[in-house]
Amino acid sequence: MTGEVAVIGAGMHPWGKWGRSFVEYGTKAARAALTDAGLDWPDIASVVGANTVRCGYPGQVAGATFARALGWQGARVTSVYAACASGARAIDTARAQILSGMVDTVLVVGADAAPKGFFAPSGGDRPDDPDWLRFRVLGATNPAYFALWARRRMALCGDTPEDFAAVKVKNAAAGAANRHARYRSPVTAEEVAASPVVADPLRLLDICATSDGAAALVLSSVDFARRHGVADPVRIRAVSSVAPVYPRTALDLPDIATDSAPDALVPDGFRPSIARAAYEEAGIGPEDLSLAEVYDLSTALELEWYEDLGLCAAGEGAKLLREGATALGGRIPVNPSGGLASFGEAVPAQAIAQVCELAQQLRGRAGDRQVAGARVGITANQGLFGHGSSVIAVR
Amino acid sequence: MASARTPVVAGWFTSGDGDFRLLGTRCRACGAVYFPREDTFCRAPRCAGEELDEVPLSRRGRVWSYTDGRYRPPAPYPSDPARDWAPYTLIAVELAAERMVVLGQGAPGVTVADLAVGMEVEVVPGVLAGEGGQSWTTWHWLPVPAEDVEESS
Numbered sequence: 001m002t003g004e005v006a007v008i009g010a011g012m013h014p015w016g017k018w019g020r021s022f023v024e025y026g027t028k029a030a031r032a033a034l035t036d037a038g039l040d041w042p043d044i045a046s047v048v049g050a051n052t053v054r055c056g057y058p059g060q061v062a063g064a065t066f067a068r069a070l071g072w073q074g075a076r077v078t079s080v081y082a083a084c085a086s087g088a089r090a091i092d093t094a095r096a097q098i099l100s101g102m103v104d105t106v107l108v109v110g111a112d113a114a115p116k117g118f119f120a121p122s123g124g125d126r127p128d129d130p131d132w133l134r135f136r137v138l139g140a141t142n143p144a145y146f147a148l149w150a151r152r153r154m155a156l157c158g159d160t161p162e163d164f165a166a167v168k169v170k171n172a173a174a175g176a177a178n179r180h181a182r183y184r185s186p187v188t189a190e191e192v193a194a195s196p197v198v199a200d201p202l203r204l205l206d207i208c209a210t211s212d213g214a215a216a217l218v219l220s221s222v223d224f225a226r227r228h229g230v231a232d233p234v235r236i237r238a239v240s241s242v243a244p245v246y247p248r249t250a251l252d253l254p255d256i257a258t259d260s261a262p263d264a265l266v267p268d269g270f271r272p273s274i275a276r277a278a279y280e281e282a283g284i285g286p287e288d289l290s291l292a293e294v295y296d297l298s299t300a301l302e303l304e305w306y307e308d309l310g311l312c313a314a315g316e317g318a319k320l321l322r323e324g325a326t327a328l329g330g331r332i333p334v335n336p337s338g339g340l341a342s343f344g345e346a347v348p349a350q351a352i353a354q355v356c357e358l359a360q361q362l363r364g365r366a367g368d369r370q371v372a373g374a375r376v377g378i379t380a381n382q383g384l385f386g387h388g389s390s391v392i393a394v395r
Numbered sequence: 396m397a398s399a400r401t402p403v404v405a406g407w408f409t410s411g412d413g414d415f416r417l418l419g420t421r422c423r424a425c426g427a428v429y430f431p432r433e434d435t436f437c438r439a440p441r442c443a444g445e446e447l448d449e450v451p452l453s454r455r456g457r458v459w460s461y462t463d464g465r466y467r468p469p470a471p472y473p474s475d476p477a478r479d480w481a482p483y484t485l486i487a488v489e490l491a492a493e494r495m496v497v498l499g500q501g502a503p504g505v506t507v508a509d510l511a512v513g514m515e516v517e518v519v520p521g522v523l524a525g526e527g528g529q530s531w532t533t534w535h536w537l538p539v540p541a542e543d544v545e546e547s548s
């Protein structure tokens with residue numbers, strides 16, 4: 001085990017399409033997290049920003065941008081980028097600074113102002129960039145990959161479009177009770193089935209939107225939290241962001257082909273390995289979990305995560321869903337926040353928002369979304385270029 | 396100006412007539428095959444190989460998964476905004492000999508209703524049409540007629 005850090009503050013700017021700057025969203029989330037922590041900004045020793053990248057440029061390098069917006073006060077400044085796992089990398093960077101004894105308190109911030117429509121690479125000819133190539137040669141958008149995975153589940157596991165729709169119905173019901181969610185209306189299976197097909201078999205309501213939003217955390221040493229009057233703080237016990245292991249055998253964003261396997265094509269081990277590294281670091285297993293926040297880029301992908309996190313056996317994700325185990329009130333609620341289905345993706349903020357939800361749940365402050373007696377939570381996320389992450393928090 | 400004989404990416408498939416194949420590379424040290432081609436280093440973590448030879452990939456494979464694009468993809472995908480959007484299929488194909496999965500567009504006229512996971516398909520030359528009559532050569536996957544499926548593959 002690595003050692004724990006305390007989560008003493010969590011804050012968010014509501015997700016949506018607000019037409020404002022990511023700096024404004026991030027600063028509001030940071031101020032909310034500082035208020036939640038009961039700390040003044042000048043007391044913070046370090047700020048870590050998850051970079052907001054547009055057109056290949058980490059626009060207004062995040063850590064420094066938020067430090068300036070809050071008012072330069074001399075803190076250490078760090079910015080990190082790891083695609084969808086940027087937020088988790090920011091948390092891990094803060095954790096390393098605290099556990100090394102370098103600092104006692106760190107503010108972690110991620111914010112995005114997302115473009116409309118499909119995520120696309122920046123302009124110009126870049127035939128050495130796999131992300132540019134998949135759009136240029138094949139027009140393979142992110143939903144196309146989600147759809148390939150969904151179709152394969154249907155063929156191998158017997159999942160149905162009705163199962164996928166049931167994930168949306170479940171997450172929309174939870175999101176309706178979350179004031180930070182972008183979509184706050186219940187959704188019916190009929191509404192999912194009536195939405196247009198984007199990439200067969202996935203429909204518009206199976207696929208997460210892109211959103212504006214921001215999330216922030218104040219992390220500290222456990223000693224600092226206790227001195228600060230938090231006797232029983234939420235603690236981060238593991239942060240995993242392992243790379244895949246060669247050969248990749250599942251087609252993954254942004255690749256046009258898999259690696260060539262030395263033997264028969266075995267199932268790809270990347271997503272399970274992210275969770276396994278987190279479980280090992282935390283010294284717990286899936287049976288210890290109270291809740292999970294997973295990256296439902298599509299409804300079908302949420303079912304994949306059930307299996308990758310070990311909540312059920314391979315191929316049985318839809319069965320677990322049909323039993324009601326992953327709904328609020330079930331054995332192991334998944335995405336009690338409402339998930340990406342209710343938020344849409346705000347890339348550098350999303351992995352931090354997942355940990356904000358764990359913090360609220362473990363502190364018993366999740367209101368109508370509260371998982372009774374929550375003690376242990378896990379997050380899981382995955383993005384471009386072999387990035388993924390998992391965070392385990394306990395109380 | 397690009398013509399129908401200009402490949403969308405140089406060196407990814409054979410040119411001209413005759414036996415059309417995707418072109419990958421194979422590491423001389425460990426035998427790993429790469430598509431898109433790696434020409435400088437082998438990516439196997441325990442292989443120091445730096446010599447890779449061009450190798451044609453299997454002509455046929457089996458559908459690993461498939462989907463379609465109901466909306467026009469964003470740039471840099473070449474498409475003519477003056478023309479109505481016509482969905483195309485995307486097919487991920489498992490090549491048995493290489494033990495890898497390669498994505499490509501389905502040949503014109505192939506819809507998701509024509510496809511199933513495990514179905515045999517064959518690589519064929521295709522054309523990618525852009526704005527103002529520009530076009531490039533590419534590869535497409537085409538279902539193999541049932542009577543033509545090779546027993547052994």
Ligand SMILES: [Zn+2]
Pocket residue numbers: 422423424425426427437438439442443444
């Ligand atoms: Zn090699």
